[in-house]
Amino acid sequence: MTVSLGGVPVLVDVSFDIVDGLNLVLGPNGSGKTTLLRTIAGIYRPQRGSVEVDGDVGYMPAEFSDAYMTVMDVLLAGGGRPPSRYLAWLAAVGLGGYERRIFSELSTGQKRLVLLAKALAEGKLVLLDEPTANLDPARKAVIMRVLQRLKKLKTFIVASHDLDLVNIADSVVLLRGGRAVQLRPEEVDGEVLSETYGLPIEVVRSGGHKLFLPRYDF
């Protein structure tokens, strides 16, 4: 598909297959990751090509307002699903019992988890925009564990710069200059990443997963 925003082409001739499990979309800032996600969600319509989605879509936004309402209210907002379903997914992300807490009083990680639970309740296909941004390593680990666990039940499309997510991905799409390259996670190596990001990146294996080390020249 091709998507233009405001007359400027953002994604040109992008097409890839969505596999079961976790699809990771990587790319530098401005490469169109969010645009891609929004197009799949139906917010934007492609100029050419089409998006085929079967069933409902859940969405976890990168930015959201600090709403002074209960977690339950956030879950129920505009969703149209029965409360019991939201509560079940709230428990699934590890926040069981938090429904009466005030959303704005939670930590950033907890807020993210609430919105993740909401997205999980609302669709078989779940789109996540930067789910691990601005989180400390422990909180990030929690999110990654949740995604790892749940990807058997859902199909995820995650847009992120967080290269650590490659470790839990089942498919990786690299965006650069509006074009896409789809790879299997094993195929993601330092060369291809360096080309995508324009910065030398080394891949190191440690303790069973890959570590990605950008070579900053200080």
Added chain:
Amino acid sequence: MASKVWMAAVVVVAIVAWFAGYYSRAPAAQTATVVTTYSETATTTYSTTVTTTYLTTVTTTATVVVRYYPITVVDALNRTLQIAAEPARVVSLAPSITQMLVALGLCSRIVGLDQFSYQLLKELNYTSCLPADAEVVEINAMSPTGFNGDAIILLKPDLVLADSGIEAMWARDMQKLGVPVYFLYGTRAASFADIERDVEALGKIFDRARRAAAVVGWMETELAKYRTPTNATVAQIVWINPDGSFYAAGNNTFVAAEIRAAGGINAIGQGGWGPFEPSLLIAANPSVIVVGSMGFNCTYALQTLRNIPHVSSVSAYSNGRIYALSGLAEDAVDQPSLMSVYAVAMFNMVMTGRAPHCLDTRWFLQQFPSPIPTG
């Protein structure tokens, strides 16, 4: 989304229909109710003598009584009213109106009057002409709903008389309440002709046209006495702010008409009541300044002139031609009504130097012992 459009359409239609209903009703032709009396002025007696050839002389006298009411009148706000019968219970909402009612011999009909009217009658010592059950209707002229609808409704008046200047904003709500109200020119009067028109209007409403004409004639006679053309320029100042800006009678106000009728010139060239800049007074340079009481005693009222910067350069001030009004004297100037003829007299006396600096109630009653012609 369709339900939202529907809902919006319903609301819009409801609003349009409501306003349409608003307009489908003509400006209310109101009916004033009750008491039936036969008019005394409109009785015609016919007398016929019939002579037949049968040596019988039959004289027939027929008395035909022409009913005066119902009549249709148009008030100063151009509203049409139907008066079904001579109003027996009247409420007056302005002292200028009360003066006219007293002069027309209608004081005993006043079942309700505003607090300023009552104050005026007290100063004139005329309260005894009111009926025993008359009530003071406390009004607040500053409030758009200050006509005290509750008290008026409880009085069950046949007619309420109001002032189309200060009290016009009450018209809509009074109409909503179904109160039969007639607006006189009152404080919107720009000339004595307007006042006389009010007197005649009351004469028409109460079937006292002859009496009204007599009152108007009296006004004209009094006015003729005091018309001395002078070159005096008079500024009538009603309030002075601490910074020297002031409120005064502009040249399209009734007070200006009074000054002109007395033969003078109104010093303030602009229209309205102000607020005016101090420089306007300096430039106008009146030869006479008259101030209202502003709630103070005479001496203090005169002293407030000093708040106006450079007032000493005004010829009125430097020549000591400054005067203060209070009590009945102030009422006569402020209330465009019968006593305004005395306002003209007072301005004339002030301009020709025959008045004291403090014109108060006592002085007023000395000069004009029976202010309202009740005869």
Added chain:
Amino acid sequence: MSGRNLVLFSLASLPPLFVLFLSTGAVFLTPDKLFAGGPYSVIVYGIRLPAAIAAALIGSILAVSGAVMQTLYRNPLLDPYITGTASGAAFGALLAYALAVVGLSPAYMLLYQVPLAFLFATAASIATLAAGRGRVYATVIGGVAVSYIFSAATTIGLSYLSSREPQIPPLAFWLFGYIDYVSYRADALLAVVAAGLIAAAVKEARRMDLVAISDELAHVRGIKPDRYRLFWISAISLSTALIVSQVGVVGFLGLMAPHMARMALKNGSAAAVVPASAALGAPVLLASGALARGLLGFSVPVTAITSIFSAPIIILALVHAGKRIDS
């Protein structure tokens, strides 16, 4: 306090407040006179009852409007007059005077004033919404600008007219609000508007919450946030214009009732605050109206009383917010 309790409490407080409203006025009617019939029944049923009904309905409409605005625009300092309805109405009213002064018969001024006020209140809103087009920042700034323009025009017009016609009645009614003489017909219209607005707002409350949380999420769920905001602010502006043309500007209620609800429920979601505001608005305005009519012998503007009420609420809300920010 739970939402249901708040609504029940508000509804329960209506009958005694109605009685209070019916008792107060230039003539204070004790309960025996109130229900006795006779000479006072005209006052009670002809004057005060329709005004009381109007107060309750208007209170609900303004409160619910404030709650919706504050949710959709994510700004707790908004009130329903944000699109310039207040200044527009004052200008329309002044225009009616101007028409009378330049020669149109004064009787027409009596007829035209209310529709002109409504017309210009709506015109001001349209101007604001055309400038803002549903976007949050643009609408708020646009509303401020439109209000200033109409206020300036009104002030200049007033000064000019005062010099031409010395007896220009004060604009106090339009600027500060008086709920004294309202017809039953107007009550019927207000009831239709209230029912429609409140029912729709309560039904849409969850979706409003979604728009408040994230425009993106709203898009995904099929709501176009800008258009949604535009729809609601148009409905609110129209209702507000109607209210202003009837009773003048009743201030602070739309601002403060949602805050009261938020503080009582300890929850700021529209799902909680919208129904609570609708319920709270009626007794608050009834009480304010009763006080406005009963404190002195004549009516003071109702906005003066609502502003007294709102001062402690706003201070409390600020302290609350301050604590949250600092913590």
